[in-house]
Amino acid sequence: MLKEEEILLILYTVLVITALVAFAVVFVIAFQKRKNKMLLDKIETEKRFEKELATTQIEIQEQTFKNIAWELHDNIGQLLSVANMQLGMLSSTAPEDLQSDLQETKDIIGSSVQELRMLNRTLNNEIVLHNGLITSVKNELERFHRMKFLTTHFEVQGEDHLADKNKEMIIFRILQEFFSNVTKHSKAENLFVTLTYHKDMLDVLAKDDGVGFEVEEVQDSSGLQNMKSRASLIEAKFNLSSIKGKGTTLSISCPY
Numbered sequence: 001m002l003k004e005e006e007i008l009l010i011l012y013t014v015l016v017i018t019a020l021v022a023f024a025v026v027f028v029i030a031f032q033k034r035k036n037k038m039l040l041d042k043i044e045t046e047k048r049f050e051k052e053l054a055t056t057q058i059e060i061q062e063q064t065f066k067n068i069a070w071e072l073h074d075n076i077g078q079l080l081s082v083a084n085m086q087l088g089m090l091s092s093t094a095p096e097d098l099q100s101d102l103q104e105t106k107d108i109i110g111s112s113v114q115e116l117r118m119l120n121r122t123l124n125n126e127i128v129l130h131n132g133l134i135t136s137v138k139n140e141l142e143r144f145h146r147m148k149f150l151t152t153h154f155e156v157q158g159e160d161h162l163a164d165k166n167k168e169m170i171i172f173r174i175l176q177e178f179f180s181n182v183t184k185h186s187k188a189e190n191l192f193v194t195l196t197y198h199k200d201m202l203d204v205l206a207k208d209d210g211v212g213f214e215v216e217e218v219q220d221s222s223g224l225q226n227m228k229s230r231a232s233l234i235e236a237k238f239n240l241s242s243i244k245g246k247g248t249t250l251s252i253s254c255p256y
Contacts, residue, residue, distance in 0.1 A: 077116045084109045118143050122176065125169060133168035134160060137175060137193060144191065149183050150208075151190050158197030161256055167234045171204060171254060174227045174238075178206055178250045181223060186210025186248060204252040212244040 084106055091102045121127045121139055128136045134156055141152035162168055175193070182188055188210030196203040218224055224240065227250075231238035236254035 077113060077120075080109050080113045080116070084113065115143070115147070128169055128172055129165045132160075132165070133162065133172055134195065136168075136172050137195070140176065140179060141191070141193060144179070144183065150188050153190065153192045155192075155194045156197075157194065161197050161199075162202050162254070163256070167254060170230045170234050171202075171236070171252060174230050174252060175204070175206060175250075177223050177227050178240075182208045182210065182248070185213075188247065200256055202252075202254045202256070204254070205249070206251075207247055207249040209247045212242045212247050214244070215240060215242050 087102055087106045087109065091099060091106070094102055118139060121131070122136065122143075131139070138154055141154050144150060145152045179191070182191055186208045188208035190209045192205075192207050194203075194205045196205070227240070228238055231252060231254075234254055236252050239251045240248070242248040
């Protein structure tokens with residue numbers, strides 16, 4: 001039989017070891033929680049920084065677009081209008097054999113002025129915000145169709161629920177980037193755009209029937225990165241896929 005003192009000593013030892021183990025466990029758990037919190041705070045800080053950076057870049061781009069729109073309207077547009085007026089005055093005194101050429105030149109300048117006005121509407125963010133997404137996309141596609149770049153097809157399904165004009169602006173700029181690449185590189189004959197308004201989500205689908213490309217080869221391109229950063233700002237799902245010989249497809253899913 002153990003003496004009472006020995007039993008008490010064993011009990012005290014067990015209690016001390018248990019307390020030390022419990023303290024160690026609590027310390028490790030608390031340390032891990034603090035570590036995880038610091039990591040989450042760091043990730044959140046990085047996300048906020050990236051979002052602020054992307055927002056600043058987009059604001060600069062929008063201001064640049066607005067400045068270009070003003071230059072087109074106030075300078076180039078007015079110069080072409082003056083040239084058109086002077087041609088009109090010249091045609092009244094020009095010989096008969098030059099009338100046809102003068103009228104053709106006048107018509108070309110008139111068409112150029114009209115195209116500049118349409119381009120101004122898609123570059124000026126205030127006009128885009130005022131017109132809304134559907135009208136802005138429609139105007140852009142009509143411009144491509146009119147200039148015979150390609151045949152465009154536009155469809156709207158459901159009822160417009162997207163009330164956030166800034167989201168509409170960002171979606172339109174993503175589509176503009178896609179349209180620009182289509183007209184420059186795709187050699188497509190047709191461009192299809194569908195806006196589908198669901199109860200709580202807008203799905204945007206744009207595709208062409210062009211030559212296609214390897215998406216991996218353009219992952220670092222400024223155009224693709226620009227589209228991705230804009231989509232992330234509005235928490236939209238973004239996907240760009242392409243198959244050589246079968247065209248390119250862009251899809252955006254944006255919550256209201």
